[in-house]
Amino acid sequence: MDATRTTPAEVPRGLAGVVVTDTAIGDVRGHEGFYHYRQYSAVELAAERSFEDVWHLLVNGALPDAEESAEFAGRTAALRALPPEVAKALPVIAASGSGSGPLAGLRTALSLFGAARGFAPLYDSDADRRRADTLAASAAVPTLVAALYRLGSGLDPVEPRADLPYAANYLYMLTGEEPGPRHARALERYLISTIDHGFNASTFTARVIASTGADVAACLAGAVGALSGPLHGGAPSRALDTLDAIGSPERIDGWIRERVLAGERIMGFGHPVYRTADPRSVMLRDIARDFGGPLVDFAVQVEGRVEAILAELKPGRELHTNVEFYAGVVMELCGLPREMFTPTFAAARVIGWSANILEQAEDSKIIRPAARYVGEPAPVPLPPAA
Missing domain, CATH: 1.10.230.10 (Cytochrome P450-Terp, domain 2)
Structure with a gap:
């Protein structure tokens, strides 16, 4: 008998309360009404720090000092522009997905973006390459969803501005107008507050795909698919x-x-x-x-x-x-159209997904649960061929 084989265990429906791995990214303490990113209160981070600082915390493991903050913000802002082949394909993606909106288009666009940027499987990449791929994809997501929204509305996309912070640039790409600081900061606090939230359905999906060694774009596209459900991010x-x-x-x-x-x-x-x-x-x-x-x-x-x-x-x-x-x-x-609410959620949660993808990539064990078969007893004789 295979010594590594485990006996299937009965668990609650939906895996409610089942611990499936260890994580250093954060936690949700539901009975206390508290959640955190790394060792910091997520709500306090939203009140006190920038989106880019919290992004740095999630993917690099520590809050940046002033010099690191400026360097990271500049580096990620420079990644917002899309490869030409992706930009050229967005009108077709927007037209074909006009009935289901920018979130559906984002799945396709992420796959194309990963191919255009030459994303390698996590299994074949070192830690630096994995992190670089997550930064590139995360920086591109706001550009992608804003462009898909505008194209679907009969408008030309607005090119990103590297001189604006993450949230302000996002509003600028949606509306074509630089937002006031009040609206930009309100949106930034919302984005920070939704970066990560335990092992929700989309985060778990990203980690399952990451456990196979697939590339970052595949992991993120799967997470977006999970997020599109009304019981998750669609509310x-x-x-x-x-x-x-x-x-x-x-x-x-x-x-x-x-x-x-x-x-x-x-x-x-x-x-x-x-x-x-x-x-x-x-x-x-x-x-x-x-x-x-x-x-x-x-x-x-x-x-x-x-x-x-x-x-x-x-x-x-x-x-x-x-x-x-x-x-x-x-x-x-803040002036966002309703069809952009869930895509905006994705523009924040992509950072949490990325952190979880990077953490999962350090574990060589594929996630492979079992299912209990409840169909007709097997085997039975095959019926005669017609």
């Missing part, structure tokens, strides 16, 4: 759709009760890990309140009533707003 716009559907304060209670009693999910509420307030939502609510206005006032009112009615109709369950609820509000206030 920020749906949370705003909920506010639109309710419409006015006097409709809040009736609308919510009808859906909860029908067993429908209220988008933007509840999280598979947090059993208290989602710290990302708390931070984004504060950012939204700084902007103020009717949308923010209505969102806060809806939040309060949803939580009260859920507590009444589902006693004993802790259901609060998750990151998608106020993420949608903040992105709307």
Whole structure:
């Protein structure tokens, strides 16, 4: 008998609570309402540091000093421009994926980008080459999704500017106008807060692909595919759709009760890990309140009533707003179109995926779980051929 073979173990559906590996990237402590990148509070990082500094922390393992920060920001900004063959293909990708938006186009564009940049399999690359490939891909993702959005809207792409920080450049490429510091910083804090978040579905997907030794582009394209699901990254716009559907304060209670009693999910509420307030939502609510206005006032009112009615109709369950609820509000206030909410999430999460890809590449063991067969007993005789 093979001494390395293990006996299959029964685990919860969805691998809930199952530890599959060790990581030094970060963790989510759901019962405390806390999560961190490396040894630092993610919320504190979003309040105090730049996106580029947190990017450096995730992929290099430490926060940069002032000199390192400037060098890293300059180096990654120089990687934003696309190879000519990728830029030429984007109109075709945007046209063919017009019904499903920039996120679907990003999968194709990432594969093409990896080929154009000559990405090698992780298995055949050293640590420096792997890191270089993740930096190149991560820097290109905002350029790709912004260009795909504009092309899909009948507009010409806007070339990236190396003199603007990550978030400001992203808004510039979407709108063609340099954003004000208030909007740029609000978006930057959102992007930092969503860089990484434990072993979510897209991160786990990236690590599974990385465990096969595939190249960085393959890992990231798979992660984007997982992110496209409405139960993962596809909810920020749906949370705003909920506010639109309710419409006015006097409709809040009736609308919510009808859906909860029908067993429908209220988008933007509840999280598979947090059993208290989602710290990302708390931070984004504060950012939204700084902007103020009717949308923010209505969102806060809806939040309060949803939580009260859920507590009444589902006693004993802790259901609060998750990151998608106020993420949608903040992105709307920053001028992002709703179809760009999830692609914008990807423009942040690509950094977390990259860190996890690099960490997984250090482990030579392929991820290969087992499944329990529940079909007809086998073998049975084959029926006669027709």
